[in-house]
Amino acid sequence: MCAIAGIFLAGAASTSIDLIAPEYVGLVDLKTGTRLALVLLFGYWVLPGILLGSIGSNMLFLPYDDIHDSIRVIFALLESTIPYLALLFLHRFKWDQFYADSRMITAHLIALCALTSIMCSLAMVLVMQSLRLTENYHLFEHLGAYFSGTLSGTFIVFFMFILMTKAFMAKLKG
């Protein structure tokens, strides 16, 4: 339930932030940051929550107006499963240690963001190509926007919650 609510709220917040400056749509992608945080914290069993939250968020808050609802569901499916694939890929190359010596390992986190955004963009362009919707879709522009959005969204989510958690733990001890 919290995964659903978290991703839904993240999608709502990202949409509002996009409306402030429409020329920078996708600059802050809180949904992907929230998904990555949930994947790292809870592992595989939270996938249904992530999927339902992504579907709900895409149905209401995805910026492309001319896309059918079924395509939005497919995008949600891809966006929910790709973080797990990226994590498996990093695990294969032993880059899956994200916390050590009381701090986050930023290089591994950036690698996870980069891999997630590349895989998401490629998957989306394949879906759009198969539906012949790629006339208005530029892969490299979308890849750049997706990567910057993923990085900023992940940074914001992790920064906020790690600080809050450390302060919360200090208060509990006190």
Added chain:
Amino acid sequence: MNINKWLLCNSAAVLAVFVFGAATVSLENSFVWLHNIFDLPTGARLGMLLIFGLICFPGTLVGSLLVGVAFIEPGESINVKVLEESAGAFSALIALLMMHYFKLSNFYTKESFYYPHVLFLCILTALLSATSRLIVLVQFDQLDKDFNYSEYIGSVLLSNLFGTLVFFTLAIFIMQAFRQYFIQHTTD
């Protein structure tokens, strides 16, 4: 005081209040029946003040002002909106100070928050917020002919309660998960 810690706490407070304010605006635009049901920025303000303490009040105030400036509805006055959001931020601060003064400021147990005091803080904040927002609306002559004071105060109270409930549920769940993650990966 450690300036780095002050900057980090206030940055987190600005982000939290702004992000939850953005989420509230988007939800209210998508679901009209959700208007004034969830006041998530109030939940974020209270949460930040409880977690980081009073040092993060400037951050919550700046975050509230940013929400007021960035998300103006058509026909809404920016002055009224900014003052309303500022009133919300100051209401949380004054409510917390009042509870400190009356020695009701034990908000933590060994494992989590002490919910009776958090609930009382939320209700006190809601009452102060409703009163201060009413004053702003009266000063700027924004009240309709058929304005109902008790309905307005009731809706603010309910929205603050729901917003605080949602924020605290999410925040506690994710913070406990991060805490377990840190503990697990520290001993590995």
